Amino acid sequence: MCQFLLNLAPNYKRNYKLHVRLFDHLEIFTSDPNFSTRTVLPRSRFISVLRENKSLIYGYHIETEIVQSGVLVYSMASSPSPQISSVNPVTVDFKFLASLIAHCQGSHALCTQLEDRNSLPYLYLIDCAEEKVVREHPGQDYLALSYVWGSGSQAKSKAALRNTLPEYSFSFSEASPTVQDAVRVVRNLGRKYLWVDKYCINQNEVAEQQMMLRNMDLIYEHAEATIVAMSGENDEAGLPGVSGRARTPQPQFRTTRGCLISSCPPISHLFQTSKWATRGWTYQEARLSRRCLFFTEHQVYIVCPETTRSESVPSSPRSSWTSSLLNSSRLDANLFEIERSLIANGFWRDRYTFSRRTLTYESDVLDAFRGMLNRSGLHTLWGIPIIPLKATMNPHTGFSLGLLWSRRPSWAISTHLKSYDGRARIRRANFPTWSWTSVTGEIFNDGYEEQSSYGAYLKADSRVSIQSDAYIQFQMYLGGKPIFLHEVLQQQQHSNILPEESPSLFVHGDVVHFTRTNELRYSGRALYRLWGCEHLSLELPALLDLDEDPTLGSTQAREKSTIYDALILVDWNDSQKRNKKRLVLMLLDWIQPGLAERRGLLSDYREEYDAEVVNQIPKTRMSFVLQ
Template sequence: MRLEFTLPSRAKAPTLSSGPDAPGNANGHVDPPLCARCRAINFNAILQLRDEVRDARLDGLSITSLGSLPTPDQDPPCPMCDLFDQVKFDLGAAAQTAWDTREYHLRAFSSIVKEVGISRETATGVKGHELIKEIRWGDAYMEDDANSVILAVFPGQGDDVLNTSEARVYDTCSHLEQGVIMPVAVPSARTHGGLVLPNQINYDRLREWIADCQSHHGAQCTDHPTRPPFSLKVIDCQTRKILPLKPDWDYYALSYVWGPPRPEDSAINGAKTDKKTLPAHVHPAIEDAITVVKNLGGRYLWTDKYCINQDDAQEKHDQVSRMDLIYSGAYATIIAAGSSIAHSGLPGVSSVPRLHQPQAVSGRTRLVSTLPSIQRALTHSTWITRGWTFQEVILSRRCLFFTDFQVYFMCSEATHCESTIISQPLIQTNPNNVLDPDRFTHLGAGHAAYYSWMPPRPWEFRTHLTHYSSRNLTYESDAINAFRGILARSTHTTYWGIPFLFERTTHPLAQDTNLRFACALAWEPTYTQNPVARESHLQRRPDFPSWSWAGWAGTVSYSYFLFRVRFTCDENDLLPQPLHNHPPLRIWVTKKNDPHHHHKDTPLIPLHHLFLTHNDKKVLPELSPHLLIDCLTLRVRIAFASRFPGDPPAFYIVVEDGYSRAPILFCWPMPREGETGHQDLLAEEWNGLILFETLHNINRCAPWDHIGIFVLLVRPIEGTNERVGSVWLTRKELEGLEMERRTIPIS
């Protein structure tokens, strides 16, 4: 049943009042009047429905039909209609099911559904699923009687019960995470809206967030940071001097996009000016960050451009390799995440205004949009596309995101923004990692024919690698450097970015150092578009080995193949089992391409010896890009086909008179049917290295559905071999192919 909260039609427009937070005055301007329809909505009565919306849970209460949005041209325009239009349901391709958006209606919900912090990224995860289940059917949250009323604009006329089926409940939660409508300055409400001014940061609120985190949060936020094992320099924001950091000084860090070289940079570099003092003219983001630090009561700022000597190769190496200590050691990290930040400063601080916050006044009640979620706010920011900035946010204890809309605060246990004021958090909420990398990605949905909609399986390294590899680097030579901070904090030891897996696993074969490394060679390209489209493939980075993800520019991840669909995998999904009673593979590191010419000054180094020699390091020294792998090998041919109706055409291994069940994922863009080189490709024989077979999980598939044998495809190049792709096979498919034990060089 829809509830109509309206006033008599003779009601007149309210008299507007004044004052900084009063309904009639925002930014010193008198608010325009509402249209007749919006004047007739009794918002005061709606905002008193706290018990009713709490009992309605995720169904909410339908208030009134709004018809089509945006509304036809009005003269003068109605600010309430504009507010409705700005916050209307608009998930686009992210919506899991189709919604009829020809008409909309106003719907009221309990603020609890927003306070618990269900985001689009976590809604399909285990924690998010438990939160949704508790809100829909439990009592832990819904017994709270201090909830407030929030308003949202949903599709449909609102004359029936909101469809919150299992498929649509995620869309509902995602929409409520976006800009909903809240009243401003309601003393009795635990949650209410806050005004966001275009050219004025509410520094009092920012200081409150940081102080609350420092005083009440757990060790991940408040542990005393480990200082870097070298002299760290910082900017004194009062004197603009560049000084060595003292043990008792707190400092802020800056994460921003350098952008193209500026004229003042050339002048500075040419004159070799005093590196103990900040130049008079610096990037606007740095200048604004200095202003922010001073307004937050701080004094010291670290930024790589001036706190690392860019002319000293050794200093750059030392500090780049310990970015984990620099960013985790900062009291907070200031993130310049505006859409034009490569050329300008922090939005709202000085010369760059924030976007207008949609708002309207009804009677003495000012209603505002709570503005987009942080992920949507970052959609048009250059910052979220850059490789270096990914580890800067992941490694930080606390982050302040300066976006085109507002400032967002995030730490390991809490998230805040200027537009939403929560005076007292829900007691029942459990701390979780709010600084989740899924919030800082521009990845699209995977191709339906290859990747499932299932929530990502938990494996921190895979998650970080996928998101990092989706970003861009100005210099491809930084492929590992821009990730070293995360590698240093990883639970895995790595070599050229490849982890040695199963450090906490007791499975017998998982103790073999060679297999621990070989299983991690199963990274694959992640196709976000048509799998045969060139833009979906990777581009070779010649400065890095082809067997490492660092050797390729583009998005990569770890997956397992089941039936006809790829699923993002957990580390334990790669656990190996014995393969046809064949001895496991062996791996050596060598500085020579040719395995038949070993000189005393270039010995073969068994991989497990390298691992044990440097077992005190998380990142092994990158001695050589060349490996020798002794393993079972195949000589295979490939076919080009569409296996099932509706599937895009792809390449498969030829097995007797048929094809492999799983398609090949090539790194290189392969010529399509009818293009030059396509037939030559099908006529060629390829080398396949059988690296391991995953342990069969009876809970996930029957033995005959177990596609668990990982084969690395290589091609000869200049006395060695280069990775070109990979494929997963079944045991039956392997029996139809000829195998031979060989030692293969790969670089």
């Protein structure tokens, strides 16, 4: 029994003394927005293995630890527990899945809402009864598949299909095990059609292919459900419990009087070990679906924008504390987070979670996130937010706030549980350095207080309006000519995504000169001091975009210059302290006179500086191209 319990302990970053704890409730507010502030849930006893600490409060802040490996419930032999059901290790309960889909369709208003965009004239779908690809109306009922192709298989499959019309591209016997099992799922659920990118995107027509890629969000949103192959490293793995691949037996410890039975891990925990959860394209495929069927090695979880159910915990999160803890996830950005973060909800958290993933082709970064941009509630350019839709905010000020992306600082996430290791940050080709799309690795934005103007901007609040003392203007290039950002927005009607014709911006703003100190503070961040103004005593910590020595490879270093230039992005008071100012600058690297690239940020939005000092900073008005 000790070994059985040890196997169900959370995956901690370091060794702790563990203990077994019995719960019947937690001292928390439920995370389900459908509940009232203090919903009274029926108490239900469950067991969890946790780190032992006499001062630890067993509440919301360690909820992920309590449920990470699932919880245990004791069932008497004479009366099985109503909280946790036994999972068949051999086959999926398709009748149960079909009933949950029907319940979601009939009871969840949020799950039936669709994006009002008619961009797709038709769809190619696999007819699972006839085992062939057919061309259908986009309003046809179908299921979609989200899966990992596998190393090398994507390029080979595309090459093989390049000279094949979609109608002749699919053969059930030659399809990968994952696709074959997805076809079986469609049949077992009593459905007919399945959408799979490999066969349903025409590889022979570039315009048609681009149309489909730019509307992937609609394809997955309009699907009745998305089948997610979360288990396995590639498309050869199949779906556990569908055809030949067995599932991991549900942990149980039997005695003569009853049984300790595990709920299996919650769906949110399984993202930490899934290859599927590391891939870029799969993020918006699941995130924008109306409901997902997550096929895992343990069981199937059905998750929609309102709730979660699973084969082991089929009950509503309102029925008990056990089901509330395990079925509280929904199809939002929180579900896909590997760790708790302080990043604002909406676009910013979606971008952060997406940026932690990898792409086979780095050039796909914008297309793989375009569905989120379409629904961001903000006008965007090359993935950078400008202003919330219908806001009266100055677009140049809003765009400056959108440029405040950075790498994640060490203080931003704190957890006792293991997570993915950070990847080295490298530059992506053909993307502007001022856009987060130009670097690999996680992209962070401070989740600032909602009562501030910056907090309102992060919430995409259309009422936000503030004037900045940083007088800055941007011109983007259309048809080879620079046009002011506000003029482009006035002409933009059909999309909140501005044309990505050129990676260059023409910038008019104030530039400040700095020298770099040899000190390292703020968790290893270099400090920059005002050049020639030692009496002002202003030091700004730098957060550089790339993993490199800040003096290597830069034009300034080659010229043996000790002076660095930075563009003022934010200069205003956005706090309750009249004598303080927010000051954030973009560190520049001059490629040639009049042409610069971004290197990182100086300071961040959390820092406040003496307003009198900020007002005395000597500035040089400049116009230059930022690329």
